Amino acid sequence: MKYQVMHDSGPRLRVRAGQWAFTKEEGYGLASLLLDQDFIHDVFTSYRNGSILIYYDGEVENKQRIFDILDGITIDDLFEAEPTQTQVSKEITDDFYWNISGMIGRRLLGKWFLPMPIRNAITLYRAIKYIWNGLDSLTSFRVDVALLDGAAVTGALLQGQYDPASSMMFLLSISDELEHYTVQKAKSTLKDSLALNIDTVWLVDDDGEEKQVPAMDIDKGDRIKVRMGDVVPVDGKVVDGEGMVNEASMTGEPLAVHKTNGKTVHAGTVMEEGNIVVEVYSMNKETRLNKIIDLIENSEDLKAETQGKAERLADSIVPYSFLATALTYLITRNASKALSVLMVDFSCAIKLTTPLSVISAMREASDNRMMVKGGKFLEHYANADTIVFDKTGTLTNATPKVVDVIPMSRRYKRDEILRMAACIEEHFAHSIATSIVNQAAEEGLKHDEDHSEVEYIVAHGIVTEYDGKRAVIGSRHFLFDDEKIKLTKTQEKKIEKEATEHSVVYLAIDGKLEGLICIDDPVREEAKYVIEELKSLGIENVIMLTGDGESGAKAGAKSLGITQYRSQVLPEDKSRIVEELKAEGKTVIMVGDGINDSPALAAADVSVSMKHSSDIAREVADISLLSDDLYDLVTLRKLSVGMLDKINTNYRNILVFNGSLLVLGVMGLIQPATSSMLHNLSTMIFGAMSTKSVLSDRDISNDIEVEAIQVADAS
Known part of the structure; x- marks a missing residue:
């Protein structure tokens, strides 16, 4: 392969092979080939210019090994492959910046170099989409944002105000691109959190011997061994052994199902008990789990309730915008003032900023080593008034x-x-x-x-x-x-x-x-401080569940400052206790880590698994902590509450700003062009503000402060 080194700084190396060096799919194959080397951590390719970005451990001899590999690649070595989730996420971001840059570039070039008649013709052409969507809503008797946008564009064009119409459509297209990007990013994050990350499996040969092989080498008809506590990596049929399989990730039912010869198991389910040999039916994209992931990508079920309310509120405001426009015209008989009112749309900003706030919070959670499977779980966590802890491995270090x-x-x-x-x-x-x-x-x-x-x-x-x-x-x-x-x-x-x-x-x-x-099993050093801070953040009830005897449970609860605890609790009791708390009207967080916690995790309003949790606990949990720091529960509370505060602040700011535009338009102090520009510009600004981090550096470093307090107390 012929290439040119474009960037070389320690662990980051970028080379460029040219525009026609490989296709998009061959780029994925090239990345997988390079990732087979243990000293290479990440590879990103771009088919547009043949760019290959490589992150490696930075050693000089390894850089030379990379050059040797690239030098030895021929056209016959290229093969098509599927992208990794990291590559998909990066491509979504790259495509967003590419599209935004193109839109801005085309607008600037048009304003600078095209004569006005051609610019007006382009504006009329672009307006067709908005007018058509508005007519579709009108003929379907839907009074929604599409109808409002179509009416505003039509009104501006009928007034001969081509520049305001063009500016409004440009800003709307920017907003649409931003919303599309955040939705795609959210789907990618969710898909990554649910996807199986199994590198190797135990293959059983015809003689019954077992050997460990890469999961990607498994074919239909192969037989693999699945042991107690393992995640089932494929869809298949049990051909030997028996056991209890928890299918909560598939069905939502927390009770394990007895599997014997001839019974079907699915990827993503977990062996609670026993050992089985499975004959492979399907793997990778063909599994039922991946089909469910595909459905989730188009599902509304995991949206935050606040997000759904915002979307309904946005559409419900539209009729009032039309009413205000009509009243303004009837009272003033001034079409320009009426158009200024029509140009102002509360719903657009509300509909954009709320999902942006939710997605931003999910991204921030991920950045802080917390994986959230849906926006609604952050909302439940923010609104919860009760937290239930399993003791062993959660409040303790699980090092008895x-x-x-x-x-x-x-x-x-x-x-x-x-x-x-x-x-x-x-x-x-x-x-x-x-x-x-x-x-x-x-x-x-x-x-x-x-x-x-x-x-x-x-x-x-x-x-x-x-x-x-x-x-x-x-x-x-x-x-x-x-x-x-x-x-x-x-x-x-x-x-x-x-x-x-x-x-x-x-x-x-x-x-x-x-x-x-x-x-x-000594309690975690930070546990007492975490419980105190959770109480200060509005968690009214802190409950500890343990299988320990009464005396041991009482001593543990006393050392943690917990007044409510249950001793000698069985797995089925944990689930029942959570259901009883919910029946009392409480919103319950369940924190656990073991196989026996899975029924309670499934029953809670929102569940959290710890870093070293069993596979089944991680699969059932709505939120997974990826670090071993219990203080992440406090960080998550601050983040989720901050998300709701940001949404409510956006509501108030949108109401005040757009309300001011309406008043100024009715008074004739601003023209429709100005009204449109300020409204759409404010929508973008509110959208950008919605992506700002909720947590401060102090919040993120609080675990260090806790450690300092512990040292001070100890001394």
């Missing part, structure tokens, strides 16, 4: 530590209790299981596979056969209520005396309680 091991009989000593528990728990990636395994490793308690295959009961515990005897390990509810393990009075007293301040994992062998493993 074994603090005590208590034998409950003379059959097994302390070290044997810990060794057995670690042997059983090592098969699961749960944080408590990991703490038990790590503690055994620290103490040098090695163990062999002394048990049969284990069965995991979600949010309860594990059942297996250990040394020929039935072994169960898990929560108090699981052992004593579900498994009917007997608890003597002596044992009850011992538990009350030695384990009340901790979370406890119970171990029973052959139907008898044999040991307790006491675990502490």
Whole structure:
């Protein structure tokens, strides 16, 4: 490939190969070829001039490797490919600037070089679209913005005011382009938040052997293994194994569905329990998930309610604009004054600025490591008066530590209790299981596979056969209520005396309680400050839900300054509690991170998942935090409330400014041309102001301030 280096500064390299070097689709293929190199982070291509923009790690030797790759590319190496979501987003922005530049350039060239008769003819030609749309609304008995725009353009032309008509259409076209850009950007952001990001899958060959392969290499008819907690990457049929699949991302139903041989599974759903082998039906764009994403792109369901109200309000104002125009003419008998009123349109600015404010807030959330799946979720978050926290992994660091091991009989000593528990728990990636395994490793308690295959009961515990005897390990509810393990009075007293301040994992062998493993999971350092600030921002009710015993839950709530908490809560209880709060008229935020939080996340008015949440929690949640900073909940509250404040401020400013134009027009102090120019210019200014950031630098850096407070308190 022949090319010229246009820019070279550290990690950013731009080369240009010329206008006909590759097509748009071949540019995507070229980008994917370069992205196969681990030292290249991003590649953007432009078919218009053959530009290739490469971001890499900046090492000199890697830059030479890039040149070697480009030098070795021939026309036979080019292939067509699909763009990445990052490329799509950049193209949307580039196209917007390209179109805006073209519109401004054509207008300036026309005013400078074209004689007036030709300019007037072009104005008449451009007016056809607005007049036609206005007539369409009129014949369909719709009194809307299109009718108002058509009437204003027609009125100006009938008065012989070609320049005002041209200026109005130019500014309207700028506004339309800006609105189109924001809508496309919003769709791109939403699509990116829902899309699967799975790089590798486990392929099962004819001999039953498993090997990890790139997801893009999977074909129809292949068989892949999906394990507990994994996101299903394809649409397909279960051919081996069984399990419970949560299809909330597909159906909205939080209860998992039992999948056995012959049953269909879909990409984007999550394995709650079990392991299955899936024969691939379809992948990538052919999956049901991607078809749903395509539907979402054209859906109104995820719009903020405020945005819908603004659009309805905009159209409802139009009849009053016509009425004011008619009254002005009847009273003054002055067509110029009436036209000045007609040129002023409250609805245009309202209809533009509200979605811009919503989309801007969603973009700002993304910039601050928060992914919001729709504008309505920001609005619900701003209006919420109640927040419900799952404790483990949300208010705590999900890094529990074994603090005590208590034998409950003379059959097994302390070290044997810990060794057995670690042997059983090592098969699961749960944080408590990991703490038990790590503690055994620290103490040098090695163990062999002394048990049969284990069965995991979600949010309860594990059942297996250990040394020929039935072994169960898990929560108090699981052992004593579900498994009917007997608890003597002596044992009850011992538990009350030695384990009340901790979370406890119970171990029973052959139907008898044999040991307790006491675990502490310290709360996040910033959690107390976050809760205090959320209260100051209008969250009236802060509730903690936990599976811990009463004593452990009470101690945790006290340290966090939480007055409302529920202990020994089961997954189904969490969902029920959220529904009860909603029935009381509360608007509820649910914050969680685990598989067992998914029903409650689905039930809340708006749900938030943490960075290290399970796949299923991230899929169900309306908002996902992409950092591990709990203070992001405060930032999100400020952002969402600021979004609504900005919308309301826009309403007031639009009303005052356009109302002033109406008064000045009726008094004859401004001409229709001036009225039109000021109105359309103000619409663009209000639109631009709607894209301004809500959060200040202080808001964004508050997590640093919290850390400083913590250090001061500690000292």
